[in-house]
Structure formats: C-alpha cells, structure tokens
Amino acid sequence: MTSSLIHPTAIVAPGAQLAADVAVGPYSIIGEHVSIGAGSIVGPHCVIDGHTRIGANNNFYRFCSIGGMPQDKKYAGEPTCLEIGDGNTVREYVTINTGTVQDVGTTRLGDDNWIMAYVHIAHDCQIGSHTVIANSVQLAGHIHIDDWAIVGGLSASHQFVRIGAHTMIGGTSSIRQDIPPYIIGAGDPFRPVGINSEGLSRRGFSAETIGVLKDAYKLLYRRQLSVEQAVEQMAELQQQHPESHQAVQVLVDFLKASTRGIARAQ
Template identity: 45%
Template sequence: MSDTARIHPTAVVDPAARLGEGVSVGAFTWIGAEVEIGDGCEIGPHCSFHGPTRIGRDNRFVGHAAVGGEPQDKKFAGERTELVIGDRNVFREFVTLNRGTGGGGGITRIGDDNWLLAYTHVAHDCIVGNHCIFSNNTTLAGHVTVGDWVIISGFAGAHQFCRIGDHAFLAMGALANGDVTPFTMIGGNSLGRPRGINSEGLKRRGFSPERIAAIKRAYRTLFVAGLPLAEAREQLAQQAQDSEDVRLLLDFIDGGERPLLR
C-alpha cells in the first residue's frame, strides 16, 4: 500500500489489497484481497471492492458502489474471474459492477473516461468502451458489448449478448433486445426501435456534414428502404467504398450473433 494513501479510520482494507499513490478511501468502505486501485483514485463512503479487481488511475467512486462482486449467474461455481477498469471514470451512487464468468471469457471490462450515474448495473462479462455516459438506472445484462461514445438514457438497458455500436443513443426507457448499430438513435417506451441517427452527438464530436450525410444515407438504406437485410448489406458495401463510417457500420452488421434491432 502506498504511503500517500488516505484511508478513513472506519474503512477496512485487506493487507493483500494494493492502493496507488494519492488514493483516498472514505468512511465505512471495505476493500478486499486481490484488489488493485491505481494512483489518484477517490473512493467515497460505504463502498465495497471484491477481487480479483484491477482499477486504473484517477477514477472516482462517489459512494455506496459495489465493485467486483460475484456474477449473478447460477452457473458460476467460484472460478477465478476478474473485473478490469480503465482510467478517469466516474461511478456515482449505488453503481454495481460484477466480475466475469468462466464460461463468458472471465473478465468484465470497462474502458476510460466513462460516466456511470446512480444505480447503473454492469453485469458479468460485459465489455464497455470509452467516453460513454450511462444515465441513472441503466442496466446491462450479461455479455453485453458497448462501443465508444455511447449514451444510454435513464431506465434503459440491454438484453444478454446484445451489442451497442459506437456513437449510438438509447432514449429514456429503451430496452434493446437486439444489436444496436453504430450512430443509431433508439426510441424509448419499452422495446426500442431505430429512430434516425445520432446527428447532434456526431456534430458535437466534430463529424463533418459530409460524414453525417453518408451515415444518414446508410441509415435510410438499412432501416427505411424496406430492403431485406442481405440486399441492404450489398448496397452498404458499395457505399462503404467512399466512407469509413459506413465501413464501420457494415463490419458491425457482419460481426454479430444476435439479430439487428431493426
């Protein structure tokens, strides 16, 4: 344990845990064995950290977070699995993050620069990218994959094994029971459906009008034209010759096991 770690007198830290430089630990927090917490992390009160868990630097856990707990999977038999968290993430009140399962790859992974707001749940074997925002009560079931720059609104979530592509947006209360393509907005009110592209988000991230126009054209081909998926894919392959963004969309379509949310 670093000599510069600041630990509240009521906190309990296992001797086998490793805390980096400048880590602060709030009141009544519990940190177990095989937990590694990187430099500069700030941990609020009443949190729990179970290992094996590896956490990068400059993360903030506001309070009452449950990190690295056993997966909520009846098939889990105590095998060694992990939770791995990157850098500069914010985890608000009552966030729950579970470790992976032996049958699902063994690791739950969260990238860098994400905001997970109150009561967010990330289940076993999920993979979350970078720069995502999960609003209050976002729920990811097991084995969900989330790309970069994804926004999930309050009380929304995803079914097991679903994928959510880069720059997607899920509206309040949207439930994804299929793969959500990159750049796509999913409407709320229970089972979500595509409602256009996330053009405002793309503008904020510096996408040019030409790039956004190409993405809109691809969206119309896939979701509006009424084409069978195989035929839409052929047209997208032509469009992808002039657009890396459409190529990303096409690669996403070809890479999944679950049906597209269409």
C-alpha cells in the same frame, strides 16, 4: 497499508495494492485481490473486492459495490476478473460484477465513462470508453457497448446484446436486439428513428460523412432491404464517398458480426 488518505474506519486488506495517493472514505472495504491506480477516490461505504484491477483517476461515489461475484447460478467460485480503465466516474449504488468462465472471464469498463446512480453492469459486460450510462440502467450479462454510446435512464438490455458506437438510446427503452452504430431511438421495444447527427457533429464528424451515414441508414431501414442487401449497397456508398469509407465500414462490420439481429423500426 497506512495512509493519511485512508480513513481510519476503512478496511484495506493486506494484499490490496493501492497507489500512494488513493483516497478511501469512511467504512469502505477493499479486498485483497484489488489494485487501484493513482489519483483514484473511493467514497464512503463502498465495497471493492474480487480480482479487480482499477486504473488511475477514477472516482467511486458512496455505496458502490464493485467486483462482486457474478449473479449467475453457474458460477462456482472461479477467480474471474473485473478490469476498469482510467478517468471513470461511478456514481452512487452502482454495482459491477466480475466475469464468468462461460465467457472471457473478465468484465471490462474502459476509460472516461460516466456511470450514473443505481446502474448495474453484470458479468462479462464489455463497455468501451467515453460512454454515458444514465441512472438505473440495467445491463444483463455478456453485453457489449462500444465507444461514445449514450444509454438513457431506466433502460434495460437483454443478455448478449451489442450496442454500437455513437448510439443514443432514449430513457426507459427495452433493448432486445443489437443496435447498430450511430443510431438514435427509444421505446419498448427499442425503435430506431435516425442517425445521431448532433452527437456525431460534436465529435468531429464532417457534414459530408454524416450525410453519407444518413444514406446508409435509409438503406438499412427505409428501402425494404435485407441486412445483407443493405450491406452490399453500402459498399457502393463507400466507393462513391471515399472520405467516409471508414465511418461506413464501422457500421458494415457491426452488421456482419451481429448474431441477435438488429433492432428494426416498427
């Protein structure tokens, strides 16, 4: 492939599929099973390989390693995948691996995510959209992060952990169990301290709904209830506040699906 936007020192495999306006910087390497959508930029010294499909308007800064094989001793060369959506910013030295056949076989990153320098996203992670993953966050395999979550710098997450939507995790946290939606907290181990009220307000949640979510938080963390008992009482909240039913339902569904247990206040 020849293009005025591809630097002469870059190596683009013949099988790679790049939109006409994709820019590739000096000394970058694009593998034969890679596709990259319109408006995307690959900075200098990047490697993008594996069975990797990248959408439009993504920006990969220098020295990224995208689509490398999973760091899993069980991996035997299967053609697993990486899928990246649109409008993501991926900063320096980020590594994102493909999936494994022990899971769905595909690592996924949604749209409009801000992935800061030195982040590692391991095999089979499923990252939603509009997240912020700060510098040097380390995500082990099979982790799910829902939309609008913020993970502070130097935090590390155990395999199979789920992080709910609209959470805000402080820097240097150790995440060993699931973190329900809307929660704010930090620590080693992670300790919840309340509802991410400011973040929810910025995203258009009404004051009434934020108040109801605070009540749901109290049921979960302040009333000495089991998760099952808290979920039962959340149903009553939903009946009392139908305008907030869906917001509470997101929390209820997360709690019912949790298999690792949720992070608790210490």
